[in-house]
Amino acid sequence: MAKKFVTERDIQRLVESGETALTIDADTVLTSQAYDHAKRLGFKVIFPQGKEFPPSQPVRPYLSKVQKTLRQDTAAVDASPAAPAGAAQDDLHARIRAAVVARLGDSIDPQLVDTIIQRVLLSTGLK
Numbered sequence: 001m002a003k004k005f006v007t008e009r010d011i012q013r014l015v016e017s018g019e020t021a022l023t024i025d026a027d028t029v030l031t032s033q034a035y036d037h038a039k040r041l042g043f044k045v046i047f048p049q050g051k052e053f054p055p056s057q058p059v060r061p062y063l064s065k066v067q068k069t070l071r072q073d074t075a076a077v078d079a080s081p082a083a084p085a086g087a088a089q090d091d092l093h094a095r096i097r098a099a100v101v102a103r104l105g106d107s108i109d110p111q112l113v114d115t116i117i118q119r120v121l122l123s124t125g126l127k
Contacts, residue, residue, distance in 0.1 A: 008033040015041050093117055
């Protein structure tokens with residue numbers, strides 16, 4: 001099924017026609033401008049599962065688990081005795097890799113896991 005896009009103009013038309021709310025479903029995409037316009041006008045936008053996710057903030061439930069694990073690993077590195085920065089980063093990489101392998105087993109590509117860990121460490125400033 002094709003996606004339906006709701007724009008700022010659509011929100012304005014709904015408000016002018018007396019509508020007070022719009023329900024967003026899996027086949028509807030709300031643009032950032034439409035979301036902002038609805039907020040300014042006090043127009044209610046109802047999102048799936050009752051949670052509000054602005055268009056600029058996609059739903060990524062898997063990220064919160066990754067960040068929580070990463071914070072725990074970082075705290076463990078910070079609590080360890082002073083070591084050269086490279087050694088601490090390599091240790092963190094090795095511990096994350098071991099945790100991933102323990103959780104997912106041998107069904108994963110080791111090179112892919114290493115690449116993902118490196119990218120995450122770089123993007124969080126830990127490497």
